[in-house]
Amino acid sequence: METIAQYLLQRWDVLSKAPDVFLLSVLIVGGGCYALINAFFETRLENKDAIIEGLKAKLERKDETLVETHDQLARLRTEQAATLADQSSPALPAPEPVIGKLAADPGKVQRDVTVSEALAYAQFHHWNLRFIDAAGMDGNQVTDHLDRLVQLAADGDLTIWGKRDAAGVWQKIPADHWLNYRIEWFGLLKTNAFTESRRSIAARDIFHELMTSKVEIERLFAPPPAPMMQMIKAVAPSVQILKARVSEARERFDAMDASEDQLARIRQTMSSLALSDDPVWQDAALDEARQDMLALWERLSHNADWIQRRGRSEAGDPNYFRNEIERSELLEEVNDAVKRLDAGLSGLPVPKKEYFGPDFD
Numbered sequence: 001m002e003t004i005a006q007y008l009l010q011r012w013d014v015l016s017k018a019p020d021v022f023l024l025s026v027l028i029v030g031g032g033c034y035a036l037i038n039a040f041f042e043t044r045l046e047n048k049d050a051i052i053e054g055l056k057a058k059l060e061r062k063d064e065t066l067v068e069t070h071d072q073l074a075r076l077r078t079e080q081a082a083t084l085a086d087q088s089s090p091a092l093p094a095p096e097p098v099i100g101k102l103a104a105d106p107g108k109v110q111r112d113v114t115v116s117e118a119l120a121y122a123q124f125h126h127w128n129l130r131f132i133d134a135a136g137m138d139g140n141q142v143t144d145h146l147d148r149l150v151q152l153a154a155d156g157d158l159t160i161w162g163k164r165d166a167a168g169v170w171q172k173i174p175a176d177h178w179l180n181y182r183i184e185w186f187g188l189l190k191t192n193a194f195t196e197s198r199r200s201i202a203a204r205d206i207f208h209e210l211m212t213s214k215v216e217i218e219r220l221f222a223p224p225p226a227p228m229m230q231m232i233k234a235v236a237p238s239v240q241i242l243k244a245r246v247s248e249a250r251e252r253f254d255a256m257d258a259s260e261d262q263l264a265r266i267r268q269t270m271s272s273l274a275l276s277d278d279p280v281w282q283d284a285a286l287d288e289a290r291q292d293m294l295a296l297w298e299r300l301s302h303n304a305d306w307i308q309r310r311g312r313s314e315a316g317d318p319n320y321f322r323n324e325i326e327r328s329e330l331l332e333e334v335n336d337a338v339k340r341l342d343a344g345l346s347g348l349p350v351p352k353k354e355y356f357g358p359d360f361d
Helices: 003-015 019-086 098-104 116-124 133-134 141-153 175-179 185-187 214-220 226-235 238-254 260-275 284-309 324-345
Strands: 160-163 179-182 195-197 208-212
Touching: 116 133, 116 141, 116 185, 116 208, 116 214, 133 141, 133 185, 133 260, 141 175, 141 179, 179 185, 208 214, 238 260, 238 284, 238 324, 260 284, 260 324, 284 324
Parallel strands: none
Antiparallel strands: 160 208, 179 195
């Protein structure tokens, strides 16, 4: 330690005798220190800017994801309607019993039908049908009917009741509620409609189990004139068109094409098949073939949904079969049902069922 101190003192003595050299040394050392400090802080600032830019990029991607999710939700609404229409659903809730004079007055405005049933009536002009039957039908107008129903409620021309919670009681929903709220789509599909905020996902002023009045619905959604009803009937798919569409669906199953576009087309086909009221279905064997085809579609659509939800499609194209054995068995049953439908819809005797047996379930 003493050696180092003596060395520094000697150097100091030498430098003090040469002030120019001393000053130059101070400048060199000071400049070096400044350069090191500046480089250190500049690196820290660059890293900070990079972090900020990274956060901005993540926020932009999040905004894009939200927009894409919103668009996808709007596109899948109709597809979801058709999917649920093909699935078995619980019975509609029984209307609240009406006592006293109300029961004897059929023209009285009373809470006696769900909003889901009311919208099905607006489409078909018949009661005891489901909203999902209307939403899964080709060329339906359920979105227009829903918008009009909410507008009528906001105008005070239609009475809608709802519960604050499952344990609550029904109460009339004020007209101004509809200024900030609307009817949630997927609740309608499950015959348990409720309101949702138009703007905030954290809204609390929500009503559940929406109901309305048959009298008001029949008055506000009266059937169109007879010529218009005939036109509506005329544009419904004929049994020959249904025959061709069912055959096309069978080809999609065989090709394992479960893309979103194909699923939407097949759902529409099966909904039209289920709702068809052509006299040809009075043939018991043909109607049995129709019910078999619909049951098979329910199972295939469940498979496609199951595969998609579990990410199986990441390893390959989405399909309707979880394994090759299931594919072989289901295609045999599909081919059998389609063969019987083709024969019956062509005016030929319906063949006997071969592969679609009682052990299907």
